[in-house]
Amino acid sequence: MDGIIPLWKEKGKTSHDCVIALRRICQIKKVGHTGTLDPEVEGVLPICINQATKIVPFLTDTKKTYLAEVTLGYSTETEDFTGKTISEKQVQELINDNNIKEILQKFVGTITQTVPLYSAVKVNGMKLYEYARNNIPVDRPSRQVKIDSIDFIEDSIREEAGLFRFSFEVTCSKGTYIRTLCVDIGEALGYPAHMSALVRTETGGFSQTESFTLAQIKEKQEENKLTDVLSPISRGIEHLPVYQVDSETASRVLNGQKLPRPNDIPLDKPFRVQHQGDLLAIYQKHPENEYEIKPVRVFK
CATH class of the missing domain: 3.30.2350.10 (Pseudouridine synthase)
Structure with missing residues (x-):
């Protein structure tokens, strides 16, 4: 199977x-x-x-698609609802749908995120959450991620006891921290914030x-x-380009052989090799010979 x-x-x-x-x-x-x-x-x-x-x-x-809820009013050390509160500010002004939509659109495109302190990213051989748990100061790395779309969920606003909640749907690149995105959205709206709920709806x-x-x-x-x-x-791997081969070449592919570089497929990323609709392997350009491609994975 x-x-x-x-x-x-x-x-x-x-x-x-x-x-x-x-x-x-x-x-x-x-x-x-x-x-x-x-x-x-x-x-x-x-x-x-x-x-x-x-x-x-x-x-x-x-790409991943998420449905997230952000809560304005307080931030936490973990950037989600599980952590200890580190900053508070009651929401007493009117924030309407248009305010939120305008702010959300500012995050579309390539953005820079600071990696959360409570994450498994390593710095000098040690995971960031290990620094946090041992109260050791550390400079957290930043990374660029891409937000393809981010949309406010209509009728999702909830207000209670100085807190303000709303939801949004976001489609983004691998490596995007949604809890960090929630914190940054809150900051753009002028309030400490955290991610209070998250569902991944597509990946x-x-x-x-x-x-x-x-x-x-x-x-x-x-x-x-x-x-x-x-x-x-x-x-x-439907997101990878496809290179169709004939029966003779298919035998070479299944034996894990290198092949001449094709002219009809981009080589900037790995691609599927198929024969009559059957997936045979994943290939990529040869790192040392520009006229060849080599197998990355072969499926028997």
């Missing part, structure tokens, strides 16, 4: 918990997830089975509507219908 299970990760579970559960349900050892979701976050988490684990890096490096081409919970997958397993929840490996 090879392929991708579009899992709907529920709150309270880590991504690793889901991998362990699916190993047990599918009775398969070779299982890998495609990007960590925090325990308090729910959403789409594609899980790769057997040979599909070869595409994990390529599926991870895709790697897989959406919420086609995802399955662990309970649903278990039910399919008991009915001997696990293939009903399995998508082909090719679904996870």
